[in-house]
Amino acid sequence: MSLRLCLVTPFAWSQPHDVNEHVGGIATELRRLGHRVTVLAPSSRAADLLAGRRALAAGEQADVIALGPAVPISRRSAMGIPVGLRANLSLALALGLYDVVHAFEPGLPSLSYLALKDAQAxxxxxxxxxxxxGYPPGRTQRERLLSRLDALVAATPEVASAAAERFPGDYAVVSEGVDPGLFDPQPGEKRRLIVLEWRPADRALARAAVRTMSELESWELVLLRTKPLSGRPTIPRALADRVRSETHRDGASRAFLLRQASIFVPGPGGMRRLRLEAQAAGAAIASPPGTEEQPELAVAAMARLAENDSLRERAGAEARAAAEGQSFSAVAAELDGLYRRLSSRRRPRRDADPLAGREWILCDLHMHTSWSHDCRVEPAQLVEHAAAEGLGAIAVTDHNAFGGALEARELADGQELTVIPGEEIKTDRDGEVIGLFLEREIEAGMPFAETLAAIHEQGGLVYVPHPFDRLHSIPDSSTLRRHLAEIDVFEVYNARLLFEGYNDEALRFARKYNLTMGAGSDAHVLPGVGTGVLRMRRFEGPEEFLLGLRGAQILRRPKSLAYLQSLKWVAQVKEKVR
Structure with missing residues (x-):
């Protein structure tokens, strides 16, 4: 199965960056697996920006689409700023019709964060x-972003642990990846060369290594910088012919040097990718435990490897074997499995209308009667009003009560109005669930999963109401994802919600997983009936009802929420006065 994949990086594609090397490497391998892959990124290169504008204007796909210029935030990298790029990002996501959007480093205020926030995939x-x-700073924003994520990935267990403090969840640890072929040394290419990762913060390590070189007379030392303008180490004049510094910012430029290196000394807290590249080049890694506290330990390990040929060769072979298991192809295969598992959650699209030829009716799937503790509308009043409003079907869904639905169904018998008997059931801690086409009342207070099972046990349909209304108790997104297969209808429009964004969030979720969509007024007073309806084919029974929802249209007919709520309060006060 070929998937349409979108990889979003916040770092300028025109400049070297370890994240971009990862994105570029896995993109190539995912294409070899048959997927269509597009990389969205900022760029400072004029040619990239021109090509990106042309691709967006023509609605064409490309391997890389530059969405806009990158604004430098430090001397070492450039990151796209959301302002001014959001329109291009939204257009690219809409044109791509992607199955999966995979964003990197979304904890920055960047394209990655916006892509995850806006994606429908x-x-x-x-x-x-x-x-x-560090981003987003607000807890509510982080929770909203987290609710839209289907999978969390981290490069190391340590990063996963740190990320879980701000974005809780189950993390898959996936290596950064490397191209073993690029770093594979040719026979005889290795020589007595030590490469040490040079960082200004690790001067003690560099000084100790340079001092040790006076004892390793047949060896050379290269102090490797991966960032520009990162300082220049002091090299004694007596060692100038065997010790030098070089700057290589990307893997392609480092490959020639690392293929020759027999020993690599990583800096404490240095670049993980550089260490992985050295392993792929078959260099013995001098990095014993405790190096961060005592840099001299790494230098001692370096000297020991330099003096012991068999130990060095064995360590180099082990490093090469470890790197081969973290190749870009292996990483891509792991991500391919992840993408396919996520895609299996989505229901297949069904465009045909099996009830074509039936008359169209208006259906309101969520309303209450006096059997609910917060409603004073009698079932007879509701049936009469719904018929007068021109509705062809209604679902009576009282809070933890079923008698009102039975009364309404009996009163509508013989009329053009179809009454679906239902109940809005309070679960123990995951909000409410509506059962449609029920035969008997379901006990409140059960766990979410047991409530769904109880609905299906009597042949009913599971309807999830106002799933993202954060002003009420609701199931979290992980609970919804766990029970996707058991959800029959997902409410994407509730006319009583205070914030329309909650309905938008539900619509986004339903579209992502191709869920069957529903809508209702959630009316507690008669003027609220029909403010949220579906235009669908007339149906008989739950099977035809689900078939009819495939071609249904959601009609929003809102009235002032303050007006409707005031009517509800007045009715409740009158009841208390009596």
Missing amino acids: LTVASFFSAERL
């Missing part, structure tokens, strides 16, 4: 650094 978030987790 399945979403995956990848974290690479514990230092890039």
